[in-house]
Structure formats: C-alpha cells, structure tokens
Amino acid sequence: MTVPNIVLNNGVPMPQLGYGVWQVEDAEAEKAVATALDAGYRSIDTAALYYNEQGVGRAVRSSDVPREELFLTTKLWNTEHEYDRALAAFDQSMGRLGLDVLDLYLIHWPVPAQDRYMDAWRALERLYRDGRVRAIGVSNFTVETLTRLLDEGDVPPAVNQIELHPTLAQAELRAFHRENGIATEAWSPLGQGRGLLEEPTLVRLSAAHGRTPAQIVLRWHLQLGNIVIPKSVTPSRIAENLDVFGFELSPEDMAEISALDVGRRLGPDPATMSF
Numbered sequence: 347m348t349v350p351n352i353v354l355n356n357g358v359p360m361p362q363l364g365y366g367v368w369q370v371e372d373a374e375a376e377k378a379v380a381t382a383l384d385a386g387y388r389s390i391d392t393a394a395l396y397y398n399e400q401g402v403g404r405a406v407r408s409s410d411v412p413r414e415e416l417f418l419t420t421k422l423w424n425t426e427h428e429y430d431r432a433l434a435a436f437d438q439s440m441g442r443l444g445l446d447v448l449d450l451y452l453i454h455w456p457v458p459a460q461d462r463y464m465d466a467w468r469a470l471e472r473l474y475r476d477g478r479v480r481a482i483g484v485s486n487f488t489v490e491t492l493t494r495l496l497d498e499g500d501v502p503p504a505v506n507q508i509e510l511h512p513t514l515a516q517a518e519l520r521a522f523h524r525e526n527g528i529a530t531e532a533w534s535p536l537g538q539g540r541g542l543l544e545e546p547t548l549v550r551l552s553a554a555h556g557r558t559p560a561q562i563v564l565r566w567h568l569q570l571g572n573i574v575i576p577k578s579v580t581p582s583r584i585a586e587n588l589d590v591f592g593f594e595l596s597p598e599d600m601a602e603i604s605a606l607d608v609g610r611r612l613g614p615d616p617a618t619m620s621f
C-alpha cells in the first residue's frame with residue numbers, strides 16, 4: 347500500500363495518511379505503532395502531552411523500516427511557550443523518542459489567553475534552522491493566530507493540524523491555508539468514531555461503494571486534500587483505515603458528505619482553550 351505524499355511548503359514530502367496515537371498508553375503504544383508500521387503506515391503523530399513518546403520511539407527503533415522512510419511528528423505543550431523552555435521541551439521529546447532529527451514539530455495549541463505562542467515559534471524556527479527538525483508547524487491555530495504568525499514570523503508554518511471531520515468541515519480555515527501555502531492536517535478525522543460513522547448518508551455511501559463508513563470518511567478527506575491521522579488500536583481497523591486508495595467518491599458523494607457540516611466541535615475551541 348503506497349500512501350501519496352503532500353509536498354509541504356519547504357519541499358519536504360509528508361504522507362497524506364498517518365497513524366495518530368492520542369489516548370494510547372505508553373505501554374500499548376509500542377505494539378500499536380508496530381502493528382501500524384507492519385500494515386504500511388509510515389507517518390506517526392504523537393505529542394509530549396500523550397505521554398507515549400517512549401513507546402512510539404521503541405516501536406520505531408525496533409522496526410525494520412529505515413528511519414528515512416518514516417515521518418514522525420510530535421508537539422510542544424502549552425506550558426512551554428517560552429523560548430528556552432521550548433528548546434528544552436524539544437530535547438526532552440527527542441530523548442524520549444530516541445531520535446536525532448524529527449520530521450515535524452508543532453505548537454500544540456495557540457492559547458491566545460497566554461499570548462506566548464510567538465516566543466514558542468521563535469524556538470521552533472531556531473530548531474528548524476539548526477536542522478533538528480525538517481519542518482515546523484502549528485496545531486489548532488485560527489485565522490487570527492495564523493495571521494499573526496505569518497506577519498511576525500520568519501518561517502511560515504508548513505502545517506496546521508486542526509479538528510476536522512464531516513460535521514466540522516472547516517471551510518474558512520482550509521481556504522486560508524490554501525491561500526497561504528499551509529497544509530491542512532485533520533485531527534479526529536473520523537469524528538472519534540462516536541455517532542458520525544452511523545450517520546445515514548455515510549451508511550448509504552458505504553453500501554454503495556462496498557466500503558466501511560470509516561473508509562468513506564477518510565476518502566472524503568483525501569479527495570479534499572487533507573492529511574489524515576486516524577487512530578485505532580484494533581489491528582483490523584488499523585489496516586482498514588489505510589485501505590482507502592482503491593476507490594473514488596464522485597463529486598455528488600463529496601457534496602453529500604460535505605453537507606453534514608454543522609460546525610460541531612468534539613474538542614475545545616482554540617480561541618478560548620486555556621489549559
């Protein structure tokens with residue numbers, strides 16, 4: 347199974363489909379990531395906050411897949427939005443992962459109430475210039491916080507990883523990303539599995555295409571140009587979520603899925619999120 351790449355704004359290729367490990371315990375992460383790598387995933391998304399960087403690192407280091415074929419993302423937590431603290435937090439993440447160079451480092455949330463994300467961004471720019479990370483980006487940034495980052499920063503973010511699924515389609519933010527050369531990465535791409543996958547439109551399209559509702563949703567993302575990082579610890583679902591390159595949704599199918607957008611968040615609102 348070959349996953350296509352999205353070429354980031356600095357020329358670095360990133361697999362369009364990867365494996366997310368939020369809420370996977372460190373002890374379980376090694377096995378889950380090993381299963382994903384065996385299935386053919388080459389991109390893994392973790393974060394300091396997930397407390398499983400060690401398990402991810404063990405899986406990566408014990409895998410037969412050469413490091414240069416892998417794309418590893420981790421994230422800077424909200425308490426570290428200060429230049430020196432951010433540099434130290436990166437070193438700690440890399441120590442836990444057991445890696446020398448990271449592929450993508452993201453500011454996890456902008457936390458506008460704290461208003462320190464530009465300090466954090468300066469640290470990410472430094473890590474990027476020093477060659478310790480191949481691309482830098484953000485997560486949960488809004489048009490407002492992205493605009494400031496683009497205006498005041500030296501390196502434009504390569505990626506914004508945001509909550510995005512058919513019931514929160516994020517049209518405005520995706521258009522802003524497109525205009526500014528920022529790749530859109532969808533978190534909770536399956537709407538966390540709750541409710542969304544029983545949605546009648548998706549069940550109908552699932553029967554029509556002979557694919558599962560999860561595969562229909564992932565296909566919708568891919569055809570929109572989103573990067574996706576679905577999570578599962580069930581081996582059959584890990585494989586199923588990767589098997590989405592052998593069929594195509596029609597423009598009508600795409601429009602029907604996009605019509606499910608009701609602007610409903612599952613996670614916090616990034617404009618007010620402050621923990």
Ligand code: NAD
Nearest residue numbers: 366367368485533534535536537538539560576577578583
């Ligand atoms: P998701 O949308 O990937 O849904 C995962 C859940 O859906 C699973 O726990 C399972 O219950 C179900 N599921 C998965 N595959 C399925 C299938 N084939 N059929 C039926 N049900 C299935 O949700 P997520 O884990 O919240 O998001 C994915 C990744 O995004 C995370 O693991 C993490 O890496 C990232 N993330 C980032 C942020 C952020 O703030 N940057 C926030 C949340 C998640």
